[in-house]
Amino acid sequence: MNAFIFTIFLTIVAFAVSHAAIIDNKDKSFDSTQYKFIDTFGPNLYKQRRFFDYTDKSLQRNISYRSNYNVSDIKDAKNVAFEHIFTTLGYTANDYVVKNAYQTSHNGITHIYMKQVVKGLEISNGDLNINIDKFGNVISGSSTFYKSPSNVTLNFSGNNHIQKNKLIHAWAAKNINKPSGFVDLYTDKISRNARKSQIEFDFITLKQAVDILSKHLGQDIRTDINRFANHQSNDGYKDTHFNNNGTSNHYFEDGIIRVKPTFMHLESGDIEPVWNLLVKQKTDVWDVFVSAVNGDIVSILSWTSNASYRVYPFGNSNPSVTQRNLVVDPQNLIASPIGWHAPDDSLFPKTTIGNNVFVQRYTADQTPDKMYRPVSENLTFDYPINLEQTPDTYTDATLTHIFYTLNMMHDLMYQYGFNEIAGNFQQNNHNQGGLGSDPLIVYAQDSRVETVGAFIGAPDGSAPVMMLGLIAGNPIKDVALDNDVIVHEFTHGVCGRLVGGANTNNCLTDPDTRGLDEGWADFVAVIVRIAQGDNRNTVFYPAEFLFGQNNRKFPYTTDIGINTATFDYLNKKEYQDQHSKGVVWATILYEMLWDLIDQDGFSPDLMAHNTNFGNVIALQIVIDAMKLSQCNPTFIGARDDILTAYTTLTGKENACDIWGAFARRGLGDGAKKLDNPKAEEKVYIESKVVPASKFLSRKL
DSSP states (O other), X not given: OOOOOOOOOOOOOOOOSSOOSSBOTTOXXXXXXXXXXXXXXXXXXXXXXXXXXXXXXXXXOOOOOOTTOOTTOHHHHHHHHHHHHHHHHOOOGGGEEEEEEEEOTTTOOEEEEEEEEETXXXXXXXXXXXXXXXXXXXXXXXXXXXXXXXXXXXXXXXXXXXXXXXXXXXXXXXXXXXXXXXXXXXXXXXXXXXXXXXXXXXXXXXXHHHXXXXXXXXXXXXXXXXXXXXXXXXXXXXXXXXXXXXXXXXXXXXXOEEXXXXXXXXXXXXXXXXXXXXXXXXXXXEEEXXXXXXXXXXXXXXXXXXXXXXXXXXXXXXXXXXXXXXXXXXXXXXXXXXXXXXXXXXXXXXXXXXXXXXXXXOOTTSOGGGSBXXXXXXXXXXXXXXXXXXXXXXXXXXXXXXXXXXXXXXXXXXXTTOSTTTTOOOSOOTTSSSOOSOOEEEEESOXXXXXXXXXEOOOTTSOOEEEEOEEOSXXXXXXXXXXXXXXXXHHHHXXXXXXXXXXXXXXXOSHHHHHHHHHHHHHHHHHTXXXXXXXXXXXXXXXXXXXXXXXXXXXXXXXXXXXOOOGGGGGSGGGOSXXXXXXXXXXXXXXXXXXXXXXXXXXXXXGGOOTTSHHHHHHHHHHHXXXXXXXXXXXXXXXXXXXXXXXXXXXXXXXXXXXXXXXXXXXXXXXXXXXXXXXXXXXEEOBOOOOTTOOOOOOO
């Protein structure tokens, strides 16, 4: 294309099932059920993508090693990347902007993410990532850059109500200063002098576009020009939007349609000038790209998937006594802003693969990408189940349940601080810090599992693995249907990322620490089960569906006549394994939990994260304490971390409110573990002393 005239007659086709943005609420005739299903679509650039395969010597970096390369200086890494891109692909610094760059501390690898630019505007799907090791070697990367950008003249005709200088600033491709801490100043690729960029700032009349959109949706949409805003994209998922006065808008604010000119890389290998129209509806966000050449719809993406799952409710662990429900759109939009499923232009849309978790049935003779997953074109995962039959007859129901429960755990833990920068499990971190490309990989009905399940941890940036097996019997029981097991295993992953930091995987290796890890996992599995009407004497049996009342040495209750475990039990021979130690720690935490509930009340909605309630406070300080913890903490250290977390969260001068719980179970003031005990001397010395108006500061 020699020149593009950016004038457009908008015909908007939306994946729409509910009210459009900027709705005239006086129209009572609207019925969302009248809308036909319109699938989402967009260019699939798999064939266009170029991978940097460094087994191919022709692609190896021809930059010689420089002894002055500074692994702590991201500018050096960028210079290596820029030279490599020019050498191997022929692009100069004028052809792209850096959208994100950060360095992984444990291995020194610098990750750089770029967006292609033509005439100062980004190609919305023109992406390049490149990874550089601490020695300055490019070790991997891939690109969907357009190969030969044309010299284009862009002419946006129509409305001129919006101030030109603000539009230039909002639409210009920029290098973004990311929260990773590396400074990269904003650099406009569009000069404020329009002549330099050959762009005329006369804009299309948006009323025509909205009229067509309104007609298509069958909904009256107001066309007040002041309800439009410009948006400048930070990455593929999260945008910063601006009103006409330059103030920032929250993305999910109702009543705003955002418009931006950009380019799109097509499957043919060409690029097309498009209008990107971002529409917020009550339950959906539609990202629409319309050709500026002929008005064709180039791409429609839904940012909020409407999905439903027939599952055993979150917080219920025993499917033999619990009915399944069909839950609709349970995702939390703060924790999972793009929803739970993979984007529609990905290789695995509309199945049990998404940003947070990949779920499949394990098959010994297949690679993971070929393993079975249910597919639902309308994202309604509703499958029958009969527990009297063998698990292979209800695999779809099993995989759906795992996908739902683990995504719920992802979103719940996000509220309590297990987010991107803390090292959570996500394919895409939305430029919020931490390392992506590490969703939780789950194998169900896994014949490799000799026990109930297994969780294989990994540092941030490497995907952890959960394996869930089957329990022999008549009938055979599917481990994945017991929420206690799923939540327990997921919590192991949380502990592994938070204790000692996300970039290591060896801070839960000491015998006592492994016991703490098991205790944390049991505690979280129990706290999500507690419901209105339960009390401190309610008895919880972990994994009751699978093992009845025999899975742990004691059930969880504060009734000392039923659960007698105290800190002193760690001296018993039968309490030297990690699961038995875990029962002691979980019992102590459970005691603390009910002291807080009795004091501050109970919230039936942990996801709401209202820290005025005792159970919410308990879960929060347990998570916060993991972050405070040293590598391989002791029981005493873990207690002190919780005390610190409590005073920090509540602002109280001391932790008297929870000292009593620790003391009743032998972990009071003065409890200790002897480093060099004499023969026949106890290693763990318990104390039931509650300090008087004293906060015992955290011990290292």
